[in-house]
Amino acid sequence: MGRQPCCDKLGVKKGPWTAAEDKKLISFILNNGQCCWRAVPKLAGLSRCGKSCRLRWTNYLRPDLKRGLLTESEEQLVIDLHARLGNRWSKIAAKLPGRTDNEIKNHWNTHIKKKLLKMGIDPVTHEPLNKSCSSSPSAPVETKTDDSRSQLIQVNERPDMLQSPSENNSSSNINVDDQDSLHLPSCIWEEGDKPLIDESWSFTSNQEDFNSVIGLPAWEENCEWLLDYQDFSITDDFGLNSS
DNA sequence: AAAATCCGCAACCGCCGCAGG
């Protein structure tokens, strides 16, 4: 009561973010930290809804985000976590440092779902399709069994196999050559939802402190992609032409 | 080379739980 609505719908910009908007948001958060999202657009000089700012930051601008496709080990982890947690993408994302729920959700819907179907596994129940067809009669039935499928089932049925990926590479399809797999600590299987990295990273003003907390290199180094992005955008409201 | 189709991803929408007034 007495509170203003999140955003007044009118005069709120929608659609893709420009480099200038990104820059405003980044510099604001770097200077002020993550505070009240509702106030961010006004204080940062953005014609966006606070919700949109939060989404843009968490899904795209955060300096600790990994970019690019999920690795084999991450994908396997997502599959196994999905079998346990269902579509709780934020919980799943919490176990994958540098990945967002949106990214995982997208990857699931575009890649993993199809992959599992191809392998004859129901992506909802994680049961073989011919076994779970009673629960999802419309799903195509594929009787073929291949190595990767049996490995997947093994892993899903024996989560202990994932406790230490580097020790179980012979029985799961985790690629041990993939450095990322070595960074997935066994504690992910412990009860509770401890993140793999400290998520209390709503740093205030000191970027070095922030980076030291999450173990990242300097901000500038981490945001080279953003400079590239600005190069692509050529011009923007700020006159940030490629230079 | 052009048109049609597919695919991936960023962003929006609506709902829910929690906390403040």
Place this chain on the structure above:
DNA sequence: GCCTGCGGCGGTTGCGGATTT
């Protein structure tokens, strides 16, 4: 205890690029 807004979450959409015809 109730009402309302905020933040967060999951589902969905739409656009742009890639691939196929």
